[in-house]
Amino acid sequence: MFDIEFNGEFAAFFVFAVLMIAGAVLMVSFTKVVHMVLSMAAVFLGAAGMFVLLEAEFLAFVQVLIYAGAVSILMIFGIMMTNHSDSRAETIKPLKETLAAVGAIALFGLLFYAIRDADFEGLDGGTPAQTTDNTLAIGQALFHNHVLPFELVSVLLTVAFIGAIALAKKEA
Amino acid sequence: MSSLLSSPLTWGDALVIFLWGVVLMLVVLGFVTYAIFFERKVIGWMQFRIGPNRVGPFGLLQSVADILKLLIKEDTIPRKADRLLFILAPALAFVPSFTVLAVIPYTQKLYFADLNVGLLYYVALSGISTLAIVLGGWASNNKYALLGGMRSAAQMISYEVPLVISVTGVVMLSGTLNLRGIVDSQSGGWFWDWNFIPQIVGFAVFVIAAVSELNRTPFDLPEAESELVAGYHVEYSGFRFAFFMLTEYVYVYAIAGLTTTLFLGGWHAPAPFLDFVPGIIWFALKFMFIVFFLFWLRATMPRIRVDQLMGLGWKVLLPLSLANIFITAACIELFQR
Numbered sequence: 001m002f003d004i005e006f007n008g009e010f011a012a013f014f015v016f017a018v019l020m021i022a023g024a025v026l027m028v029s030f031t032k033v034v035h036m037v038l039s040m041a042a043v044f045l046g047a048a049g050m051f052v053l054l055e056a057e058f059l060a061f062v063q064v065l066i067y068a069g070a071v072s073i074l075m076i077f078g079i080m081m082t083n084h085s086d087s088r089a090e091t092i093k094p095l096k097e098t099l100a101a102v103g104a105i106a107l108f109g110l111l112f113y114a115i116r117d118a119d120f121e122g123l124d125g126g127t128p129a130q131t132t133d134n135t136l137a138i139g140q141a142l143f144h145n146h147v148l149p150f151e152l153v154s155v156l157l158t159v160a161f162i163g164a165i166a167l168a169k170k171e172a
Numbered sequence: 173m174s175s176l177l178s179s180p181l182t183w184g185d186a187l188v189i190f191l192w193g194v195v196l197m198l199v200v201l202g203f204v205t206y207a208i209f210f211e212r213k214v215i216g217w218m219q220f221r222i223g224p225n226r227v228g229p230f231g232l233l234q235s236v237a238d239i240l241k242l243l244i245k246e247d248t249i250p251r252k253a254d255r256l257l258f259i260l261a262p263a264l265a266f267v268p269s270f271t272v273l274a275v276i277p278y279t280q281k282l283y284f285a286d287l288n289v290g291l292l293y294y295v296a297l298s299g300i301s302t303l304a305i306v307l308g309g310w311a312s313n314n315k316y317a318l319l320g321g322m323r324s325a326a327q328m329i330s331y332e333v334p335l336v337i338s339v340t341g342v343v344m345l346s347g348t349l350n351l352r353g354i355v356d357s358q359s360g361g362w363f364w365d366w367n368f369i370p371q372i373v374g375f376a377v378f379v380i381a382a383v384s385e386l387n388r389t390p391f392d393l394p395e396a397e398s399e400l401v402a403g404y405h406v407e408y409s410g411f412r413f414a415f416f417m418l419t420e421y422v423y424v425y426a427i428a429g430l431t432t433t434l435f436l437g438g439w440h441a442p443a444p445f446l447d448f449v450p451g452i453i454w455f456a457l458k459f460m461f462i463v464f465f466l467f468w469l470r471a472t473m474p475r476i477r478v479d480q481l482m483g484l485g486w487k488v489l490l491p492l493s494l495a496n497i498f499i500t501a502a503c504i505e506l507f508q509r
Binding site for chain 2 (some may be wrong): 032034035038057060061062063064065068069071072075076079084133135172
């Protein structure tokens with residue numbers, strides 16, 4: 001089940017994994033919003049590193065591109081919309097904490113089971129070809145094989161965008 | 173360089189690669205030192221002044237003296253600043269600025285990384301510096317610094333969109349995101365084979381958005397000294413301030429290199445009979461022209477207003493770059509089939 005070969009790839013995987021887990025834990029435990037956002041950025045960077053290890057460079061750098069911008073925006077919203085002069089400790093509610101823990105463990109179990117059980121060979125096209133140009137492969141998959149879902153997503157985004165503008169106009 | 177990058181990594185190769193990194197670092201530091209000197213000189217001449225001329229022959233050591241001063245200055249951290257983030261921010265700003273240089277090819281043979289998504293790598297990593305600038309502004313616990321950081325984030329996000337979309341035309345013409353591939357696709361002997369003529373709209377949008385990404389005049393709102401004292405680095409002094417300045421000038425280097433590779437044909441000569449001149453000379457000439465252009469712009473243009481800045485980004489550059497993609501796609505369909 002866990003046959004691990006100790007090489008450079010494993011070392012890199014380990015570093016990125018530690019970065020992601022540490023970032024996620026710190027994200028939950030920090031109290032200042034800027035610190036939280038920064039640890040979240042560490043998680044995103046770790047995920048991008050994982051994508052590089054999996055030879056999905058396009059995905060990795062798109063991840064950095066989108067989330068680095070998103071993190072800066074989130075940070076600005078965090079600074080503008082929260083009261084950061086006092087950081088008082090929150091009262092701990094035992095029932096809520098237990099329920100949250102149960103939910104988190106259940107989600108982990110579900111994901112773990114689903115990933116262990118997944119059969120990637122059976123997908124259309126089988127395993128993605130290990131080419132050096134996966135940008136081309138992604139482009140062809142998006143604009144040839146799955147063009148309809150792609151267009152539907154873009155329509156959905158446009159609707160959400162226009163809806164946001166309409167709501168903002170009404171409030172102003 | 174290519175044999176070194178494709179062979180399996182041994183300790184000796186790792187040492188050679190490390191030494192190349194050090195060489196690039198020294199070249200960049202030398203560039204930054206003399207870019208600052210020539211910027212002051214050129215702007216001085218354009219404004220009927222002499223510019224720095226006291227330290228060393230023709231003032232050549234002025235920047236060296238300035239850097240020395242910065243390095244031996246007292247390092248202050250405000251008592252109410254967020255200490256850890258205050259220390260982290262300059263390093264976080266500098267690291268991506270130097271990392272992006274890896275993908276810029278200088279000649280056919282001399283390049284540091286042959287990445288198949290080189291262009292995307294550049295754009296993605298340069299976004300991290302924005303994060304560092306916001307962080308530095310926030311960690312300083314100073315209203316001017318925070319305002320500078322906020323402006324920087326708003327501006328970088330707004331102009332990153334047209335920047336990325338404007339280079340999409342180039343990517344469509346050359347069919348690759350690899351910067352070496354993009355330069356190769358511009359070969360043809362004459363300068364009209366370079367991308368800046370077929371992609372003139374994309375080129376214009378790219379230059380404007382790039383100047384804005386560099387936070388240079390006329391888009392230097394994040395550090396508008398007449399409104400914000402010094403912007404996001406008000407509280408920084410000495411070594412840490414030097415890092416922020418260094419980041420800015422390393423990005424000047426990076427953008428000049430990127431413009432040369434994307435639009436100005438990289439190492440290619442402008443005419444076939446000039447092919448005997450080595451490629452690195454052509455690269456350097458184009459590179460220096462762009463750096464000079466940035467200085468020229470700074471001496472010429474006043475700073476634009478915040479509302480005009482956002483209007484220009486979203487209402488002019490974005491539609492223009494989208495139209496550019498559309499027209500490029502139509503032309504490729506019509507004429508190259």
